[in-house]
Amino acid sequence: xxxxxRLMISALGLAMTAAMxxxxxxxxxxxxxxxxxxxxxxxxxxxGAEARAKELGYxxxxxxxxxxxxxxxxxxxxxxxxxxxxxxxxxAGADATVAAVQxxxxxxxxxxxxxxxxxxxxIAVSQIVSNNYQGAQLGAEExxxxxxxxxxxxxxxxxxxxxxxxxxxxxxxxxxxxxxxxEMVAQQTANWSQTEAYTVMETILQANPEIKGVIxxxxxxxMGAWAALEAAGRTDVIVVGFDGSNDVRDSIKAGGIKATxxxxxxxxxxxxxxxxxxxxxxGSTGLxxxxxxxxxxxxxDNADKLETFALAE
Amino acid sequence: xxxxMTAILGxxxxxxxxxxxxxxxxxxxxxxxxxxxxxxxxMAAKAGEIYAAxxxxxxxxxxxxxxxxxxxxxxxxxxxxxxxGVRPQAEGSAWNFLLKGQGTVVQANRESxxxxxDLDVTGDGQADVTIQLGPVIRGTALRDAADFIVFTxxxxxxxxxxLARALNDRAHGAIALPEGDLTGRTVRFEGxxxxxxxxxxxxxxxxxxxxxx
Numbered sequence: 001x002x003x004x005x006r007l008m009i010s011a012l013g014l015a016m017t018a019a020m021x022x023x024x025x026x027x028x029x030x031x032x033x034x035x036x037x038x039x040x041x042x043x044x045x046x047x048g049a050e051a052r053a054k055e056l057g058y059x060x061x062x063x064x065x066x067x068x069x070x071x072x073x074x075x076x077x078x079x080x081x082x083x084x085x086x087x088x089x090x091x092a093g094a095d096a097t098v099a100a101v102q103x104x105x106x107x108x109x110x111x112x113x114x115x116x117x118x119x120x121x122x123i124a125v126s127q128i129v130s131n132n133y134q135g136a137q138l139g140a141e142e143x144x145x146x147x148x149x150x151x152x153x154x155x156x157x158x159x160x161x162x163x164x165x166x167x168x169x170x171x172x173x174x175x176x177x178x179x180x181x182x183e184m185v186a187q188q189t190a191n192w193s194q195t196e197a198y199t200v201m202e203t204i205l206q207a208n209p210e211i212k213g214v215i216x217x218x219x220x221x222x223m224g225a226w227a228a229l230e231a232a233g234r235t236d237v238i239v240v241g242f243d244g245s246n247d248v249r250d251s252i253k254a255g256g257i258k259a260t261x262x263x264x265x266x267x268x269x270x271x272x273x274x275x276x277x278x279x280x281x282x283g284s285t286g287l288x289x290x291x292x293x294x295x296x297x298x299x300x301d302n303a304d305k306l307e308t309f310a311l312a313e
Numbered sequence: 314x315x316x317x318m319t320a321i322l323g324x325x326x327x328x329x330x331x332x333x334x335x336x337x338x339x340x341x342x343x344x345x346x347x348x349x350x351x352x353x354x355x356m357a358a359k360a361g362e363i364y365a366a367x368x369x370x371x372x373x374x375x376x377x378x379x380x381x382x383x384x385x386x387x388x389x390x391x392x393x394x395x396x397x398g399v400r401p402q403a404e405g406s407a408w409n410f411l412l413k414g415q416g417t418v419v420q421a422n423r424e425s426x427x428x429x430x431d432l433d434v435t436g437d438g439q440a441d442v443t444i445q446l447g448p449v450i451r452g453t454a455l456r457d458a459a460d461f462i463v464f465t466x467x468x469x470x471x472x473x474x475x476l477a478r479a480l481n482d483r484a485h486g487a488i489a490l491p492e493g494d495l496t497g498r499t500v501r502f503e504g505x506x507x508x509x510x511x512x513x514x515x516x517x518x519x520x521x522x523x524x525x526x
Contacts, residue, residue: 028420030417060455094469119467119468119469121466128403129470131470132470133470133474133477134453134474143369161437163469163471164470167469167470167471167474170471170475171474178426178427178449202468264405267405271404288402288403288463288465290467291401291403291404291464292401292403292464292470292473293403293404294403294405294407301415
Protein backbone atom coordinates (compact mmCIF):
# COMPACT_ATOMS: atom_id res chain seq x y z
CA UNK A 1 0.00 0.00 0.00
CA UNK A 2 2.64 2.41 1.17
CA UNK A 3 4.92 1.35 -1.63
CA UNK A 4 2.22 1.74 -4.26
CA UNK A 5 1.38 5.20 -3.01
CA ARG A 6 4.97 6.26 -2.99
CA LEU A 7 5.42 4.89 -6.50
CA MET A 8 2.35 6.70 -7.68
CA ILE A 9 3.59 9.96 -6.21
CA SER A 10 6.97 9.45 -7.86
CA ALA A 11 5.31 8.59 -11.11
CA LEU A 12 3.18 11.70 -10.85
CA GLY A 13 6.32 13.71 -10.06
CA LEU A 14 8.12 12.23 -13.03
CA ALA A 15 5.19 12.87 -15.31
CA MET A 16 4.97 16.44 -14.12
CA THR A 17 8.69 17.01 -14.54
CA ALA A 18 8.57 15.59 -18.02
CA ALA A 19 5.47 17.55 -18.91
CA MET A 20 6.69 20.85 -17.45
CA UNK A 21 8.82 22.01 -20.37
CA UNK A 22 6.04 21.42 -22.85
CA UNK A 23 3.61 23.22 -20.59
CA UNK A 24 6.04 26.12 -20.35
CA UNK A 25 6.85 26.35 -24.05
CA UNK A 26 7.01 24.23 -27.14
CA UNK A 27 10.44 25.33 -28.24
CA UNK A 28 12.49 25.49 -25.03
CA UNK A 29 14.40 28.17 -23.18
CA UNK A 30 16.36 31.11 -24.60
CA UNK A 31 18.70 32.94 -22.21
CA UNK A 32 19.10 36.68 -22.82
CA UNK A 33 22.20 38.19 -21.20
CA UNK A 34 23.08 41.90 -21.46
CA UNK A 35 24.80 44.67 -19.50
CA UNK A 36 22.77 46.49 -16.85
CA UNK A 37 19.36 47.79 -17.87
CA UNK A 38 20.25 51.13 -16.23
CA UNK A 39 21.23 52.08 -19.77
CA UNK A 40 17.96 52.02 -21.76
CA UNK A 41 19.90 50.75 -24.78
CA UNK A 42 20.52 47.40 -23.12
CA UNK A 43 17.01 47.28 -21.77
CA UNK A 44 15.67 47.74 -25.32
CA UNK A 45 17.82 44.82 -26.46
CA UNK A 46 16.47 42.57 -23.70
CA UNK A 47 12.88 43.63 -24.35
CA GLY A 48 13.25 43.17 -28.13
CA ALA A 49 14.83 39.72 -27.79
CA GLU A 50 12.31 38.57 -25.20
CA ALA A 51 9.30 39.71 -27.24
CA ARG A 52 10.52 37.95 -30.39
CA ALA A 53 11.44 34.76 -28.51
CA LYS A 54 7.96 34.55 -26.99
CA GLU A 55 6.36 35.14 -30.40
CA LEU A 56 8.38 32.22 -31.73
CA GLY A 57 7.26 29.98 -28.87
CA TYR A 58 10.26 30.07 -26.55
CA UNK A 59 10.54 30.56 -22.83
CA UNK A 60 12.99 33.26 -21.80
CA UNK A 61 15.26 34.06 -18.91
CA UNK A 62 16.69 37.60 -18.85
CA UNK A 63 19.93 38.23 -16.93
CA UNK A 64 22.44 41.11 -16.60
CA UNK A 65 26.22 40.78 -16.20
CA UNK A 66 26.90 44.42 -15.22
CA UNK A 67 29.99 44.36 -17.48
CA UNK A 68 31.65 41.92 -15.12
CA UNK A 69 33.22 39.00 -17.04
CA UNK A 70 33.18 36.78 -13.94
CA UNK A 71 29.50 37.37 -13.40
CA UNK A 72 28.95 36.73 -17.10
CA UNK A 73 30.70 33.37 -16.80
CA UNK A 74 28.41 32.47 -13.85
CA UNK A 75 25.35 33.46 -15.87
CA UNK A 76 26.53 31.25 -18.72
CA UNK A 77 26.86 28.34 -16.29
CA UNK A 78 23.36 29.06 -15.03
CA UNK A 79 22.01 29.09 -18.58
CA UNK A 80 23.81 25.84 -19.35
CA UNK A 81 22.49 24.23 -16.13
CA UNK A 82 18.94 25.37 -16.95
CA UNK A 83 19.22 23.61 -20.30
CA UNK A 84 18.88 26.74 -22.44
CA UNK A 85 18.57 25.99 -26.15
CA UNK A 86 20.37 29.18 -27.14
CA UNK A 87 21.97 32.26 -25.60
CA UNK A 88 21.46 35.83 -26.84
CA UNK A 89 24.36 37.92 -25.54
CA UNK A 90 25.57 41.51 -25.42
CA UNK A 91 28.93 40.67 -23.90
CA ALA A 92 31.16 41.91 -21.09
CA GLY A 93 34.44 42.27 -23.01
CA ALA A 94 35.86 41.27 -26.38
CA ASP A 95 38.64 39.08 -24.93
CA ALA A 96 37.12 37.90 -21.66
CA THR A 97 33.92 36.62 -23.26
CA VAL A 98 35.58 34.09 -25.56
CA ALA A 99 35.85 31.50 -22.75
CA ALA A 100 32.20 31.80 -21.70
CA VAL A 101 30.92 31.42 -25.26
CA GLN A 102 33.27 28.47 -25.77
CA UNK A 103 31.88 26.79 -22.59
CA UNK A 104 28.37 27.10 -23.95
CA UNK A 105 29.46 25.75 -27.33
CA UNK A 106 31.13 22.78 -25.64
CA UNK A 107 27.85 22.14 -23.81
CA UNK A 108 26.06 22.17 -27.18
CA UNK A 109 24.45 25.59 -26.69
CA UNK A 110 24.84 28.09 -29.54
CA UNK A 111 25.41 31.78 -28.73
CA UNK A 112 24.12 34.71 -30.79
CA UNK A 113 25.93 37.96 -30.07
CA UNK A 114 24.55 41.45 -30.50
CA UNK A 115 26.01 44.97 -30.22
CA UNK A 116 29.55 43.99 -29.20
CA UNK A 117 31.94 41.62 -30.94
CA UNK A 118 34.33 39.12 -29.46
CA UNK A 119 37.86 38.78 -30.78
CA UNK A 120 37.37 35.30 -32.22
CA UNK A 121 35.16 33.94 -34.93
CA UNK A 122 33.93 30.37 -35.21
CA ILE A 123 32.77 30.13 -31.57
CA ALA A 124 29.51 32.07 -31.64
CA VAL A 125 27.02 31.27 -34.40
CA SER A 126 26.16 34.92 -35.15
CA GLN A 127 27.70 38.25 -34.21
CA ILE A 128 25.31 41.00 -35.27
CA VAL A 129 26.72 44.43 -34.52
CA SER A 130 25.96 47.99 -35.48
CA ASN A 131 28.23 49.49 -38.12
CA ASN A 132 29.83 51.76 -35.55
CA TYR A 133 32.42 53.11 -37.99
CA GLN A 134 29.78 54.13 -40.51
CA GLY A 135 27.59 55.53 -37.71
CA ALA A 136 30.44 57.48 -36.14
CA GLN A 137 31.26 59.03 -39.51
CA LEU A 138 27.62 60.13 -39.87
CA GLY A 139 27.72 61.68 -36.38
CA ALA A 140 31.05 63.38 -37.06
CA GLU A 141 29.88 64.85 -40.37
CA GLU A 142 26.85 66.35 -38.60
CA UNK A 143 29.05 67.59 -35.72
CA UNK A 144 31.46 69.33 -38.14
CA UNK A 145 28.54 70.87 -40.01
CA UNK A 146 26.96 72.16 -36.76
CA UNK A 147 30.35 73.54 -35.65
CA UNK A 148 30.67 75.43 -38.94
CA UNK A 149 33.86 73.39 -39.55
CA UNK A 150 35.72 75.36 -36.90
CA UNK A 151 36.31 75.66 -33.15
CA UNK A 152 37.45 73.96 -29.97
CA UNK A 153 35.81 70.71 -29.00
CA UNK A 154 36.06 67.86 -26.52
CA UNK A 155 35.55 64.15 -27.03
CA UNK A 156 34.10 61.80 -24.41
CA UNK A 157 35.31 58.24 -24.87
CA UNK A 158 33.61 55.01 -23.81
CA UNK A 159 35.06 52.18 -21.77
CA UNK A 160 38.47 51.25 -23.05
CA UNK A 161 37.97 47.44 -23.00
CA UNK A 162 34.99 47.83 -25.31
CA UNK A 163 35.77 47.64 -29.03
CA UNK A 164 32.91 50.03 -29.74
CA UNK A 165 34.66 52.83 -27.82
CA UNK A 166 37.71 52.61 -30.07
CA UNK A 167 35.85 52.18 -33.35
CA UNK A 168 33.57 55.17 -32.72
CA UNK A 169 36.48 57.39 -31.82
CA UNK A 170 38.33 56.35 -34.96
CA UNK A 171 35.22 56.97 -37.09
CA UNK A 172 34.86 60.43 -35.54
CA UNK A 173 38.47 61.36 -36.18
CA UNK A 174 38.58 60.00 -39.74
CA UNK A 175 36.12 62.80 -40.50
CA UNK A 176 36.89 65.58 -38.00
CA UNK A 177 40.66 65.51 -38.48
CA UNK A 178 40.18 66.47 -42.13
CA UNK A 179 39.15 69.93 -40.95
CA UNK A 180 42.22 71.88 -39.85
CA UNK A 181 40.18 74.45 -37.90
CA UNK A 182 38.56 71.83 -35.67
CA GLU A 183 40.71 71.75 -32.54
CA MET A 184 40.35 68.97 -29.96
CA VAL A 185 41.22 70.47 -26.55
CA ALA A 186 40.25 67.47 -24.41
CA GLN A 187 39.73 63.75 -24.93
CA GLN A 188 38.71 61.79 -21.85
CA THR A 189 36.91 58.61 -20.95
CA ALA A 190 33.71 58.69 -18.93
CA ASN A 191 33.27 54.90 -19.20
CA TRP A 192 29.85 55.15 -20.90
CA SER A 193 28.51 56.59 -17.61
CA GLN A 194 26.18 59.58 -17.24
CA THR A 195 27.44 60.55 -13.77
CA GLU A 196 31.09 60.23 -14.79
CA ALA A 197 30.41 62.30 -17.89
CA TYR A 198 28.90 65.05 -15.70
CA THR A 199 32.07 65.26 -13.58
CA VAL A 200 34.43 64.99 -16.57
CA MET A 201 32.50 67.69 -18.42
CA GLU A 202 32.70 70.06 -15.41
CA THR A 203 36.49 69.65 -15.33
CA ILE A 204 36.87 70.07 -19.09
CA LEU A 205 34.73 73.19 -19.01
CA GLN A 206 36.83 74.78 -16.27
CA ALA A 207 40.06 74.15 -18.17
CA ASN A 208 38.61 75.11 -21.56
CA PRO A 209 36.01 77.86 -21.25
CA GLU A 210 36.23 78.54 -25.00
CA ILE A 211 34.84 75.14 -25.87
CA LYS A 212 32.21 75.12 -28.61
CA GLY A 213 31.31 71.45 -29.01
CA VAL A 214 31.32 68.00 -27.40
CA ILE A 215 31.21 64.74 -29.32
CA UNK A 216 30.38 61.76 -27.16
CA UNK A 217 30.89 58.01 -27.64
CA UNK A 218 27.34 57.29 -26.44
CA UNK A 219 24.07 58.91 -25.42
CA UNK A 220 24.28 58.40 -21.66
CA UNK A 221 27.59 60.33 -21.58
CA UNK A 222 26.06 62.96 -23.87
CA MET A 223 23.21 63.34 -21.34
CA GLY A 224 25.72 63.72 -18.49
CA ALA A 225 27.74 66.28 -20.42
CA TRP A 226 24.61 68.21 -21.36
CA ALA A 227 23.48 68.32 -17.70
CA ALA A 228 26.88 69.75 -16.70
CA LEU A 229 26.73 72.31 -19.53
CA GLU A 230 23.21 73.35 -18.50
CA ALA A 231 24.30 73.70 -14.88
CA ALA A 232 27.14 75.94 -16.03
CA GLY A 233 24.81 78.01 -18.21
CA ARG A 234 26.59 76.82 -21.36
CA THR A 235 23.63 75.63 -23.43
CA ASP A 236 25.35 77.20 -26.45
CA VAL A 237 27.69 74.20 -26.62
CA ILE A 238 26.93 71.73 -29.43
CA VAL A 239 26.58 68.15 -28.17
CA VAL A 240 26.36 65.08 -30.40
CA GLY A 241 25.81 61.60 -29.02
CA PHE A 242 25.58 58.00 -30.25
CA ASP A 243 22.90 55.30 -29.71
CA GLY A 244 19.56 56.98 -30.42
CA SER A 245 18.01 56.83 -26.94
CA ASN A 246 14.62 58.31 -26.08
CA ASP A 247 16.35 60.62 -23.56
CA VAL A 248 18.50 62.19 -26.26
CA ARG A 249 15.54 62.26 -28.66
CA ASP A 250 13.62 64.32 -26.10
CA SER A 251 16.62 66.59 -25.56
CA ILE A 252 16.92 67.14 -29.34
CA LYS A 253 13.22 68.00 -29.56
CA ALA A 254 13.62 70.45 -26.65
CA GLY A 255 16.58 72.14 -28.40
CA GLY A 256 19.27 70.68 -26.10
CA ILE A 257 21.55 68.02 -27.56
CA LYS A 258 21.80 68.53 -31.34
CA ALA A 259 22.13 65.06 -32.83
CA THR A 260 22.79 61.39 -32.23
CA UNK A 261 23.23 58.23 -34.29
CA UNK A 262 20.66 55.47 -34.04
CA UNK A 263 21.82 51.93 -33.61
CA UNK A 264 18.95 49.64 -34.51
CA UNK A 265 19.25 47.88 -31.13
CA UNK A 266 15.69 46.64 -30.89
CA UNK A 267 15.71 45.09 -34.36
CA UNK A 268 19.20 43.72 -33.82
CA UNK A 269 18.05 41.81 -30.74
CA UNK A 270 15.00 40.47 -32.58
CA UNK A 271 17.17 39.42 -35.50
CA UNK A 272 19.48 37.49 -33.18
CA UNK A 273 16.49 35.53 -31.85
CA UNK A 274 15.25 34.87 -35.41
CA UNK A 275 18.69 33.55 -36.36
CA UNK A 276 18.76 31.40 -33.21
CA UNK A 277 15.37 29.96 -34.14
CA UNK A 278 16.51 29.28 -37.70
CA UNK A 279 19.71 27.65 -36.43
CA UNK A 280 17.90 25.44 -33.91
CA UNK A 281 15.45 24.27 -36.56
CA UNK A 282 17.76 23.79 -39.54
CA GLY A 283 21.29 23.67 -38.14
CA SER A 284 22.34 26.83 -39.96
CA THR A 285 21.43 30.52 -40.12
CA GLY A 286 22.36 30.60 -43.81
CA LEU A 287 24.31 33.80 -43.11
CA UNK A 288 27.84 34.93 -42.36
CA UNK A 289 28.70 34.80 -38.67
CA UNK A 290 29.62 38.47 -38.44
CA UNK A 291 27.06 40.97 -39.68
CA UNK A 292 27.28 44.77 -39.65
CA UNK A 293 24.02 46.73 -39.43
CA UNK A 294 24.06 50.32 -40.66
CA UNK A 295 23.23 53.22 -38.32
CA UNK A 296 21.04 56.27 -39.02
CA UNK A 297 21.65 59.95 -38.17
CA UNK A 298 19.03 61.44 -35.83
CA UNK A 299 18.57 65.21 -35.60
CA UNK A 300 15.70 67.69 -35.43
CA ASP A 301 14.44 66.46 -38.82
CA ASN A 302 13.60 62.90 -37.79
CA ALA A 303 13.74 62.77 -33.97
CA ASP A 304 9.94 62.55 -33.93
CA LYS A 305 10.04 59.13 -35.57
CA LEU A 306 12.39 57.62 -33.00
CA GLU A 307 11.01 55.32 -30.31
CA THR A 308 12.93 52.79 -28.19
CA PHE A 309 15.89 52.42 -30.56
CA ALA A 310 13.77 51.99 -33.66
CA LEU A 311 12.83 54.49 -36.36
CA ALA A 312 9.24 54.47 -37.64
CA GLU A 313 8.92 54.31 -41.43
CA UNK B 314 89.16 10.51 -27.55
CA UNK B 315 91.55 13.28 -28.44
CA UNK B 316 90.04 13.39 -31.94
CA UNK B 317 86.55 13.71 -30.52
CA MET B 318 87.68 16.59 -28.30
CA THR B 319 89.18 18.37 -31.29
CA ALA B 320 85.96 17.87 -33.24
CA ILE B 321 83.89 19.34 -30.39
CA LEU B 322 86.30 22.25 -30.04
CA GLY B 323 86.09 22.85 -33.77
CA UNK B 324 82.33 22.81 -33.64
CA UNK B 325 82.30 25.25 -30.73
CA UNK B 326 84.65 27.58 -32.59
CA UNK B 327 82.44 27.38 -35.65
CA UNK B 328 79.37 28.19 -33.56
CA UNK B 329 81.16 31.11 -31.90
CA UNK B 330 82.04 32.42 -35.31
CA UNK B 331 78.42 32.06 -36.38
CA UNK B 332 77.38 33.93 -33.29
CA UNK B 333 79.20 36.96 -34.59
CA UNK B 334 76.92 37.08 -37.60
CA UNK B 335 73.71 38.93 -37.25
CA UNK B 336 70.86 37.15 -38.97
CA UNK B 337 68.05 39.52 -39.90
CA UNK B 338 64.95 37.59 -40.89
CA UNK B 339 62.30 39.04 -43.12
CA UNK B 340 59.22 39.80 -41.09
CA UNK B 341 56.62 37.13 -41.61
CA UNK B 342 52.96 37.18 -40.73
CA UNK B 343 52.49 35.71 -37.27
CA UNK B 344 56.05 36.49 -36.22
CA UNK B 345 56.87 38.92 -33.42
CA UNK B 346 57.44 41.63 -35.96
CA UNK B 347 53.94 41.21 -37.33
CA UNK B 348 52.49 41.22 -33.81
CA UNK B 349 54.20 44.53 -33.05
CA UNK B 350 52.52 46.18 -36.05
CA UNK B 351 49.52 48.41 -35.53
CA UNK B 352 46.14 47.51 -36.99
CA UNK B 353 46.69 50.31 -39.46
CA UNK B 354 50.01 48.87 -40.65
CA UNK B 355 48.66 45.35 -40.97
CA MET B 356 45.60 46.48 -42.91
CA ALA B 357 47.74 48.70 -45.13
CA ALA B 358 49.82 45.62 -45.91
CA LYS B 359 46.68 43.57 -46.54
CA ALA B 360 45.36 46.26 -48.88
CA GLY B 361 48.72 46.20 -50.67
CA GLU B 362 48.34 42.45 -51.18
CA ILE B 363 44.85 42.54 -52.61
CA TYR B 364 44.44 45.92 -54.30
CA ALA B 365 46.29 45.51 -57.59
CA ALA B 366 46.32 41.72 -57.63
CA UNK B 367 42.63 41.08 -56.96
CA UNK B 368 40.50 44.16 -56.50
CA UNK B 369 41.34 46.09 -59.66
CA UNK B 370 40.79 43.08 -61.96
CA UNK B 371 37.64 42.18 -59.99
CA UNK B 372 36.19 45.64 -60.64
CA UNK B 373 37.17 45.46 -64.34
CA UNK B 374 35.55 42.07 -64.70
CA UNK B 375 32.27 42.94 -62.99
CA UNK B 376 31.72 46.61 -63.80
CA UNK B 377 28.54 47.54 -65.66
CA UNK B 378 28.03 50.63 -67.78
CA UNK B 379 26.37 53.49 -65.95
CA UNK B 380 23.24 53.56 -68.18
CA UNK B 381 22.61 49.90 -67.30
CA UNK B 382 22.41 50.92 -63.64
CA UNK B 383 20.33 54.01 -64.36
CA UNK B 384 17.80 51.92 -66.27
CA UNK B 385 17.74 49.20 -63.59
CA UNK B 386 17.18 51.81 -60.86
CA UNK B 387 13.87 52.77 -62.47
CA UNK B 388 12.58 49.46 -61.09
CA UNK B 389 13.78 50.40 -57.58
CA UNK B 390 17.06 50.05 -55.72
CA UNK B 391 16.42 46.51 -54.52
CA UNK B 392 15.65 45.22 -58.01
CA UNK B 393 18.74 46.97 -59.40
CA UNK B 394 20.79 45.61 -56.53
CA UNK B 395 19.63 42.05 -57.02
CA UNK B 396 20.40 42.26 -60.73
CA UNK B 397 23.75 44.07 -60.60
CA GLY B 398 24.80 44.85 -57.03
CA VAL B 399 26.76 43.37 -54.16
CA ARG B 400 25.91 43.81 -50.53
CA PRO B 401 26.96 42.34 -47.22
CA GLN B 402 24.52 39.82 -45.72
CA ALA B 403 23.51 41.93 -42.73
CA GLU B 404 19.93 43.19 -42.73
CA GLY B 405 19.61 46.79 -43.87
CA SER B 406 22.96 46.85 -45.71
CA ALA B 407 23.39 49.28 -48.58
CA TRP B 408 23.85 48.07 -52.14
CA ASN B 409 27.23 48.51 -53.81
CA PHE B 410 27.75 48.67 -57.56
CA LEU B 411 30.77 48.27 -59.78
CA LEU B 412 30.61 50.78 -62.60
CA LYS B 413 32.52 51.76 -65.71
CA GLY B 414 32.11 54.37 -68.36
CA GLN B 415 33.43 57.43 -70.07
CA GLY B 416 32.39 61.02 -69.65
CA THR B 417 33.25 64.68 -69.96
CA VAL B 418 34.45 66.58 -66.93
CA VAL B 419 31.81 69.22 -66.23
CA GLN B 420 33.15 70.38 -62.90
CA ALA B 421 36.04 69.58 -60.58
CA ASN B 422 36.90 70.55 -57.03
CA ARG B 423 40.57 69.75 -56.67
CA GLU B 424 41.21 72.19 -53.81
CA SER B 425 39.41 70.20 -51.12
CA UNK B 426 41.11 67.41 -49.18
CA UNK B 427 38.11 65.40 -50.34
CA UNK B 428 38.62 66.37 -53.98
CA UNK B 429 36.02 65.34 -56.55
CA UNK B 430 35.29 65.55 -60.25
CA ASP B 431 31.83 65.46 -61.91
CA LEU B 432 31.39 63.64 -65.21
CA ASP B 433 28.68 63.90 -67.84
CA VAL B 434 28.35 60.37 -69.16
CA THR B 435 25.14 60.69 -71.18
CA GLY B 436 26.14 63.78 -73.14
CA ASP B 437 23.38 66.10 -71.96
CA GLY B 438 25.78 68.48 -70.25
CA GLN B 439 24.59 67.42 -66.79
CA ALA B 440 26.76 65.61 -64.24
CA ASP B 441 25.83 61.93 -63.91
CA VAL B 442 28.53 60.70 -61.56
CA THR B 443 31.00 62.17 -59.11
CA ILE B 444 34.46 60.64 -58.95
CA GLN B 445 36.23 60.84 -55.56
CA LEU B 446 39.84 61.90 -56.03
CA GLY B 447 40.97 62.18 -52.40
CA PRO B 448 43.31 62.19 -50.56
CA VAL B 449 40.24 61.87 -48.35
CA ILE B 450 37.92 59.31 -49.90
CA ARG B 451 34.61 58.83 -48.11
CA GLY B 452 32.78 55.61 -47.47
CA THR B 453 33.60 51.92 -47.76
CA ALA B 454 32.34 51.19 -51.29
CA LEU B 455 35.50 49.45 -52.50
CA ARG B 456 35.62 47.09 -49.53
CA ASP B 457 31.89 46.38 -49.53
CA ALA B 458 31.60 45.86 -53.30
CA ALA B 459 34.20 43.08 -53.16
CA ASP B 460 32.41 39.81 -52.44
CA PHE B 461 35.72 38.17 -51.49
CA ILE B 462 36.21 40.54 -48.53
CA VAL B 463 34.11 39.19 -45.66
CA PHE B 464 33.79 40.76 -42.20
CA THR B 465 33.94 37.38 -40.41
CA UNK B 466 37.54 37.00 -41.61
CA UNK B 467 38.60 40.08 -39.63
CA UNK B 468 39.22 40.40 -35.90
CA UNK B 469 36.79 43.23 -35.32
CA UNK B 470 35.24 46.39 -36.73
CA UNK B 471 38.43 48.33 -36.10
CA UNK B 472 40.47 46.10 -38.39
CA UNK B 473 37.69 46.02 -40.95
CA UNK B 474 37.38 49.82 -40.94
CA UNK B 475 41.15 50.22 -41.30
CA LEU B 476 41.06 47.89 -44.29
CA ALA B 477 38.41 50.03 -45.98
CA ARG B 478 40.48 53.13 -45.31
CA ALA B 479 43.65 51.45 -46.63
CA LEU B 480 41.89 50.39 -49.84
CA ASN B 481 40.68 53.98 -50.31
CA ASP B 482 44.25 55.17 -49.79
CA ARG B 483 45.43 52.73 -52.48
CA ALA B 484 42.78 54.01 -54.86
CA HIS B 485 43.89 57.59 -54.23
CA GLY B 486 47.55 56.64 -54.64
CA ALA B 487 46.86 55.08 -58.03
CA ILE B 488 45.31 58.25 -59.46
CA ALA B 489 47.62 59.99 -61.91
CA LEU B 490 45.83 62.98 -63.39
CA PRO B 491 47.49 66.01 -64.94
CA GLU B 492 47.46 69.17 -62.81
CA GLY B 493 45.14 72.02 -63.54
CA ASP B 494 41.68 72.44 -64.94
CA LEU B 495 40.30 69.26 -66.48
CA THR B 496 36.93 70.71 -67.47
CA GLY B 497 35.96 69.54 -70.94
CA ARG B 498 38.38 66.62 -70.99
CA THR B 499 37.12 63.10 -71.56
CA VAL B 500 37.82 60.59 -68.81
CA ARG B 501 37.40 56.81 -68.76
CA PHE B 502 36.67 55.30 -65.34
CA GLU B 503 36.06 52.11 -63.42
CA GLY B 504 35.16 51.99 -59.76
CA UNK B 505 32.71 51.26 -56.96
CA UNK B 506 29.80 53.20 -55.50
CA UNK B 507 27.44 52.65 -52.55
CA UNK B 508 23.75 53.50 -52.93
CA UNK B 509 21.36 53.72 -49.97
CA UNK B 510 18.49 55.03 -52.07
CA UNK B 511 17.69 54.91 -55.80
CA UNK B 512 17.88 58.71 -55.92
CA UNK B 513 21.30 58.95 -54.19
CA UNK B 514 23.99 60.70 -56.22
CA UNK B 515 26.46 58.18 -57.66
CA UNK B 516 29.74 58.77 -55.83
CA UNK B 517 32.49 56.59 -57.29
CA UNK B 518 35.75 55.44 -55.73
CA UNK B 519 37.86 54.93 -58.86
CA UNK B 520 40.09 51.94 -59.53
CA UNK B 521 40.87 53.26 -63.00
CA UNK B 522 40.98 56.82 -64.34
CA UNK B 523 42.33 57.64 -67.77
CA UNK B 524 42.28 60.93 -69.61
CA UNK B 525 41.30 60.12 -73.20
CA UNK B 526 43.19 61.81 -76.02
